[in-house]
Amino acid sequence: MIEPRLHSIECGSPAGIHRMGFWLWGQEQAADLILCVHGLTRHGRDFDTLARALLDRAAQEGRSVRVVCPDVVGRGSSTWLSDPTQYHPLTYLADLHGLLAYLAEQAPLRRLDWVGTSMGGLIGMLAAAQPKALPQAIRRLVLNDVGPRLSWAGLSRIKAYVGQGGPFHSLEAGVAALRATLVGFGPHTDVQWHALNAPMFARTAEGRWAFHYDPAIARPFAQLTEEANEQAGDAMQGVYERIDAQTLLLRGADSELLSRETAWAMTQCGPKAQLIEFAGVGHAPTLVAQSQVAPVCDFLLRS
Numbered sequence: 001m002i003e004p005r006l007h008s009i010e011c012g013s014p015a016g017i018h019r020m021g022f023w024l025w026g027q028e029q030a031a032d033l034i035l036c037v038h039g040l041t042r043h044g045r046d047f048d049t050l051a052r053a054l055l056d057r058a059a060q061e062g063r064s065v066r067v068v069c070p071d072v073v074g075r076g077s078s079t080w081l082s083d084p085t086q087y088h089p090l091t092y093l094a095d096l097h098g099l100l101a102y103l104a105e106q107a108p109l110r111r112l113d114w115v116g117t118s119m120g121g122l123i124g125m126l127a128a129a130q131p132k133a134l135p136q137a138i139r140r141l142v143l144n145d146v147g148p149r150l151s152w153a154g155l156s157r158i159k160a161y162v163g164q165g166g167p168f169h170s171l172e173a174g175v176a177a178l179r180a181t182l183v184g185f186g187p188h189t190d191v192q193w194h195a196l197n198a199p200m201f202a203r204t205a206e207g208r209w210a211f212h213y214d215p216a217i218a219r220p221f222a223q224l225t226e227e228a229n230e231q232a233g234d235a236m237q238g239v240y241e242r243i244d245a246q247t248l249l250l251r252g253a254d255s256e257l258l259s260r261e262t263a264w265a266m267t268q269c270g271p272k273a274q275l276i277e278f279a280g281v282g283h284a285p286t287l288v289a290q291s292q293v294a295p296v297c298d299f300l301l302r303s
Helices: 044-060 089-106 119-128 152-161 171-181 190-200 215-222 226-241 260-266 290-301
Strands: 005-013 016-026 032-037 066-070 111-117 138-144 201-203 209-211 246-252 274-278
Touching: 005 089, 016 044, 016 089, 032 044, 032 089, 032 119, 044 066, 044 111, 044 190, 044 290, 066 089, 089 119, 111 119, 111 290, 119 138, 119 226, 138 290, 152 215, 152 226, 171 190, 171 201, 171 209, 190 201, 246 260, 246 290, 260 274, 274 290
Parallel strands: 032 066, 032 111, 111 138, 138 246, 246 274
Antiparallel strands: 005 016, 016 066, 201 209
16 A cells, blocks of 8 residues: 655744654655645544545556645644644644745646645635745645635534543544544544544553644634634635635535535635535545545546
8 A cells, every 4th residue: 555755844933943744645756746734633644545546546647746745733743832822824824835845846846736624725725815925826726624714613613622632541542532523524434434533643651642733722723702703704705715726615514614605605706616515524524435535636637
């Protein structure tokens, strides 16, 4: 089975220098780059199934691609920030600008595509709206269950569990606990669920299993109010309307975070996204089922 290689770069912020790890799939010199950015508490290994499918499809067509899946700072293989107030989208955007500049130095970019789940999609919208700040403008953008306006009910549910839970006496107990919390991910086999969520945990010095991310990522998020969320939605609506990239919007039909009304509105303004909904799924589609992976591959790899 194809496996990724772990690399890292150093990034700067008001909190000092930190390391961001990223998982590299495919040929390091490939000029076509697909950047996959995860959600708030997740990690770059969320995209294993999608990355393998993209490489397989590209190989069948005689093409080569680089698929890069970063661990956003404070998560996975990346370091934790000394100042938790710096856990916000502008820090993440600056880090990813640095990553793209580094990748462009390794091999020139001909095409740049972005897949963003939840938080990763918000960062993707910010990046796509500022194409001159990137080494290559984003050609195609996949927004996975996220838009400029987010439901307060969905955000409140996320606020309730971020930074909570664990450590667990075993990896299996941790993975089972996530199954109870992340019901919006929809149906998965036991094997799929374990593969997707085992990387969510790291072994502690005491031999227990804790979440891989810095619990302090919850602090700025916990301070978000309903009024501030409405103001952020107004600002992000302006960002969305500046996007020129071809855009595919994925939505879990039962999503608490991205309403059907917001999703439909996204098809009418800005990049006028193509919308695909997945029945029996909430927030957020995991891009593990073939029914979810295939349309993303079709969108990114079509001529």
